[in-house]
Amino acid sequence: MRSEFFRLFRAGLCAMILAGTASQTLGAPAHGIAMYGDPALPPDFVSLPYANPDAPKGGRVVTGNVGGFDSLNPFILRGSPPWQLGHLTHETLLGRSWDEPFTLYGLLAESVETDEARTWVEFTLREAARFSDGSPVTVEDVIWSFETLGTQGHPRYRGFWSKVGRIAQTGPRSLRLEFTEADRELALLAGLRPILQKAQWQGRDIAEAGIEDIPIGTGPYVVENYEVNRHVTLRRNPDYWGRDLPFRRGTNNFDEIRIEFFGDDTVLKEAFKAGIISYVREFNAEAWAEEYDFPAVERGEIVKSEIPHQKPSGMTGFVMNTRRAPLGDWRVREALITAFNFEYINDTLTGGRQPRITSYFSNSELGMDHGPATGRVRELLTPFADSLPPGTLEGYSLPDGDGTARNRKGLRRAMKLLSEAGWQVENGRLVNADGTPLRLTVLLQQDGLIGQASAMMDIYARALDRLGIELRIEMTDKAQYAEREANYDFDLTMMRRSLSLSPGNEQMYYWGSDGVDDPGSRNLMGMRSQAAEAMIRTILNARDREEFVAATRALDRILTAGRYVIPIHQYSVGRIAHKAQLHYPEDALPIYGDGIGFLPEVWWFEAEE
Incomplete structure (x- = not known):
């Protein structure tokens, strides 16, 4: 009887251990991982759906970049490398399919595994994975890459690394990362960190690499000359x-x-x-x-x-720096948006062929509705009602111009808003109660790819002059522009934020208040919004697509009604x-x-x- 008791006890104990293990690992390692749901492609897929598996190899292609370069290391802050380089010469543990909102498949890693809450992620490397010099990719290389880029690499890698509590080898070809924050996207972001060769940088400082120090990668291309x-x-x-x-x-x-x-x-x-x-x-x-x-x-x-x-359309336009008075006043920003006669400018410069951006996520299901907020979107926004920009809950749309060169209707409305904000015209100049005239500087990069920006500002300056506002257009070279943008030395400047069908942690970098006054923040407008940050956290932790879409639409409302950017046309x-x-x-x-x-x-x- 005693042996039977211990046999049953051991069986029960094993069952409990297995059940606990199953609840932590959530199944076997997989060939891919999606932000929501399952990967669209099966484990035995032949090729990506938008690639031609029978495409011939060979030939030469020549592309052109505007500007110059003084670095061939795209992973550090020092220098200015060709933007394409990292995508062609280096690889990540997982690779992205551009035919799904956000799904990754095994690349350097043959499998990925995580728990239901995605508090950790584990990768198993392919045995065949090699650097371009023929040496194998090891777990040691991967861990070193995470740690080095997270501490010495370009700042874009450091936000992720700050959320990693532990990284360790778990087998001959496997490693695990454990996260310190509830953020379901982190498991995917881990799969997108570039992997470098540790041996190349032994005894050397990667952050101080010169032009001749070309990082060895695993990608299909190498730098020849x-x-x-x-x-x-x-x-x-x-x-x-x-x-x-x-x-x-x-x-x-x-x-x-x-x-x-x-x-x-x-x-x-x-x-x-x-x-x-x-x-x-x-x-x-x-x-x-x-x-x-x-x-x-x-x-x-x-x-x-x-x-x-x-x-989504993303946001392209002229961002207003709210760190500088009077751009911290939404009425002034609304007046400046209203005075920008988009219909006339668009017709003059593009023949009216390109539609205007109407919100940050317009042109997709993630874009906000322009009427009053309803349903789950309203529920998410209501706790922040007292701090939301006017129109967030009620509904907001960009002001329309009358299509004429003078845009009298738009300028009258702009003047009314400026008057409400304490600005009046004296001797042909718009001044505040202290008699200080309103002068604004728009900073533009010389020879930028969006060549219409200067022409747009020339037309805009004439409109603002009729309001009594002086707009100075300053053109600088690439180096000066980067320095001034990093230090927010502008009132307005050109901004382009491409947004995906699966927005995530990058939204906090674009719109979050952390480090907003530190040099180099990507939050160019300087916005501070607890509501926006709450929506981003909801996006990152949504367990289903319905919650994710609602949170993104709510964020879109906050951003658009914030009147931070004068939007132009979408691509x-x-x-x-x-x-x-x-x-x-x-x-x-x-x-x-x-x-x-x-x-x-x-x-x-x-x-x-």
């Missing part, structure tokens, strides 16, 4: 370890990618017309319609491709002019359209017969 501020040539690694992975099938097809650098966008476009570079992206619908009729297009040597997408379609030998899967476009992971990643070269 370069000339500072002139060009960088990348060569496809013939021994690339991952060429047969389903995730890589049909991608990285060019033998050579060359990046040429130009002083301004006009020179870059002329180089394209002359056949020096292989493709350009055009952001002006008017230019797309009117200026691409040169002989190479007419002969069919150049093809114009339009790439639709389903992602509702990608426009690429390219040599006829360049091809892409036209019938299988990703939901994110053109962007990182599309060109040059899934394009290929096919010589004319």
Whole structure:
């Protein structure tokens, strides 16, 4: 009887241990992970749905960048590297599918595992994973990369690292990260940290790396040669370890990618017309319609491709620095938005072909409704009702101009708002109670890709002058612009925030108050909103898509009604002019359209017969 008792006791104890283990691990390691729900692709998928697995390998593509470079290390703060470099030469544990809102599949890691609450994540490395010099990728390399980039790397890596409580090896090819905060996105972000080779940096300070210190990566391309501020040539690694992975099938097809650098966008476009570079992206619908009729297009040597997408509009426009008076007053910001005669400016500069951004997440299901808040959105916002910008709960839409050059209706409304804020016209100048005139400075980068910005401000300055406001337009080079932007030395400046179908931690960097007055914050407008931060936390911890969508729509209301940015037009379609030998899967476009992971990643070269 005694032996039977202990047999049953041991059986019960084992059952309890197994049950506890099961509740912690939530099943077996998986081939991918999605922010919400399950990955769309099965474990045995053949290729990404927007890649052509039969695409030929070979050929050469030349792209153009505006500006210069003085670094080939995209992982540290020092220097200015080509923006494409990290995506082509280095890899992460997991890779992103651009045909799903936010889903990752195994890349350097063959599997990912986490618990239901996502308080930790574990990765198992592929045995075949190799650096470009042929050495294996080890758990030691991965842990070193997390720790080093999190403490010495570019600031964009440090926010994630601050939320890691522990990182440790758990097996010959596996490691686990444990998190200190409730944030369901962290398990995915861990899969997107770049992996570097520890041995390369033994006894050296990666943060002080020079131009010649090119980080060794695992990616399909390696740097073959370069000339500072002139060009960088990348060569496809013939021994690339991952060429047969389903995730890589049909991608990285060019033998050579060359990046040429130009002083301004006009020179870059002329180089394209002359056949020096292989493709350009055009952001002006008017230019797309009117200026691409040169002989190479007419002969069919150049093809114009339009790439639709389903992602949010994001926010492009002129951001107002609320750290500076009187821009901390929403009435002044509303007046400045009202005085910006978008309809006339858009018609003048783009032929009216590009629609205006109406909110930060417009053009997607995440965008706010413009009437009163209802349902779950209202429930989320109501606890903050006393601190919300006017119109957040009631409904807010951008003011419309009358379409004429003078926009009298808009200027009258703007003047009324300014008067309510304590500003009056004296001797043709708008002054406050102390007699101080309202002068604003808009900071623009010389030769930026959005070439219309200066022309827009010229028109806008004339409108503000009729209100008695002086608008000074200051153009600076790239280095001066970066310095002044980092120190918030502007009243208005151009801002572009691309937003995804799965917003997450980056929203806190864009709109959160932590470090808002420290140099280099990405919160350019200087907003401080407990309500916005609460919505972001709800986004990060939502267990279902309904809660996630409601929280994002609520955040969109707070941002839009905050009147922090003068929005301009959205880029509702990608426009690429390219040599006829360049091809892409036209019938299988990703939901994110053109962007990182599309060109040059899934394009290929096919010589004319």
